[in-house]
Amino acid sequence: MKPILFALVLLAAGSSVSTAGADERFPPITNKTVLQECGDCHMAFQPQFLPKRSWVKMMAGLSDHFGEDASLDVAQVKEIEAYLTANAADVSRFREGRKMLRRVDSKWTPLRISELPRFRHEHDDRDVKRMLDRLKVKTMAACQACHRGATQGYFDDD
Amino acid sequence: MHSPFTNFAAALVLALSATAFAINVEAAASDPILAGFAESAKASTPGFTGFSAERGKRLFLSKQTSGKPETPSCTTCHGNSPQSRGQTRADKPIEPMALSHTPNRYSDPKKVAKWFRRNCKSVLGRECTALEKGDFITFMATQ
Numbered sequence: 001m002k003p004i005l006f007a008l009v010l011l012a013a014g015s016s017v018s019t020a021g022a023d024e025r026f027p028p029i030t031n032k033t034v035l036q037e038c039g040d041c042h043m044a045f046q047p048q049f050l051p052k053r054s055w056v057k058m059m060a061g062l063s064d065h066f067g068e069d070a071s072l073d074v075a076q077v078k079e080i081e082a083y084l085t086a087n088a089a090d091v092s093r094f095r096e097g098r099k100m101l102r103r104v105d106s107k108w109t110p111l112r113i114s115e116l117p118r119f120r121h122e123h124d125d126r127d128v129k130r131m132l133d134r135l136k137v138k139t140m141a142a143c144q145a146c147h148r149g150a151t152q153g154y155f156d157d158d
Numbered sequence: 159m160h161s162p163f164t165n166f167a168a169a170l171v172l173a174l175s176a177t178a179f180a181i182n183v184e185a186a187a188s189d190p191i192l193a194g195f196a197e198s199a200k201a202s203t204p205g206f207t208g209f210s211a212e213r214g215k216r217l218f219l220s221k222q223t224s225g226k227p228e229t230p231s232c233t234t235c236h237g238n239s240p241q242s243r244g245q246t247r248a249d250k251p252i253e254p255m256a257l258s259h260t261p262n263r264y265s266d267p268k269k270v271a272k273w274f275r276r277n278c279k280s281v282l283g284r285e286c287t288a289l290e291k292g293d294f295i296t297f298m299a300t301q
Contacts, residue, residue, distance in 0.1 A: 042248030043222075067228030067281040068247070142249035 026096050026153035031083040033076055041070070042141045043150060047087035048097035049113045055084035057109050066112075114140040122157075191270055192295055198288035206289070214297025217290055225284040229232075232281060240301040256301035264295050 026046040027037050038044035047055060059081040062070045071081070089097035103117040104110065113119055123140070131137075135145050143150035192209070196207035200206050218232045218240070228247065229235065236244035236255050244252035253260045264270055270291075286294070 039250075041246040041250055043250075063279070064226070066247075067226050067280075069226075069276040071276060071279075137249070139247065139249050145249065 004070075026152045026155065027087075027092075027094055028151065029083075031079070033079050034083050037072055037076055037080060041068070043143050045113060045143075046153060047084040048089050048092045048094050049100055049116075050088060050110060051090040051101060051104070052085045052088035053109045055081060055088055058111055059084070096097060183273070187294075191264060191266070191267055192292060194267075195292035195295070196290045199292055202287065203289050209289070209292040209296035211287075211297040211300045214293035214295070217294055218297060222281050224282075225279070226283070229277075229280040232277070234281075235271045240298055255298050257299045258301060264298070270295075 011100070026048050029044050029046060035044050050058075058065075059077055062077070064073060085091065089100045091097075100113075100116055102120050110116055114123075128146075131146055137145040147155050149155075195207065196206075199209070218236075219238070221231050223230070235246055236252060239254075240256040241254055241259055243254055246252060253263065255263065257263060274286055274291050274294075278284065278290075
């Protein structure tokens with residue numbers, strides 16, 4: 001990120017919702033169960049961030065979800081998995097999903113969005129690191145700490 | 159032979175524990191979730207005389223090694239003070255555990271079951287007993 005862009009990100013972070021263009025727009029989640037159950041402990045990440053195979057693996061491993069038991073009842077697992085897989089990066093018509101899969105080997109089943117090459121590329125920046133330090137963001141799972149419009153699907157930095 | 163003082167002390171202890179028990183029974187009667195835990199605890203714990211806020215406090219603050227290494231204690235996410243907000247490991251705020259601060263926290267049986275199930279497994283590596291759950295809520299009700 002160039003200094004001028006960084007300044008604009010700071011400006012955007014000051015307002016409640018980023019009004020940046022639709023370039024990096026992910027459609028907001030519309031399923032209530034997904035919003036509620038995925039959003040209990042972290043922002044409910046848009047399904048377009050990961051391919052279908054990732055969501056299948058994720059939903060099969062909820063009893064050890066990044067070091068916590070996040071198990072749900074069978075009906076909820078089914079409903080959530082159906083929504084996530086129907087809107088996954090490799091299924092959704094939104095092009096942001098396809099972008100997330102750049103340089104992702106089809107034999108790889110990523111579980112952390114922050115490990116995707118596109119995510120790493122977008123965040124591998126001195127200004128980003130400075131912003132994370134300044135806002136004392138303790139995990140990259142906290143998108144909304146910098147991207148104030150994250151839950152509405154805005155991740156733009158311009 | 160007992161001195162008058164030891165007699166008095168014994169009577170006091172009896173009276174206090176009777177009062178504590180009465181409070182617990184009363185609380186359990188007015189709270190169907192706690193009443194359910196009390197029924198199970200009675201069946202599974204020999205000599206069960208009611209829940210203990212003190213035991214609940216110890217459980218809340220304890221450091222465990224049998225669960226997931228990321229969550230050695232309730233306080234990992236909830237913080238040391240039940241009156242204060244906690245924070246999930248993924249950076250979401252958690253409303254205070256104390257009933258006085260979050261009055262509706264222990265009122266939905268589904269939610270209570272869900273979070274005890276998940277969090278006991280994360281922290282202790284097993285489900286909590288009815289006694290532990292009752293003690294925990296009893297402690298939070300005094301906070």
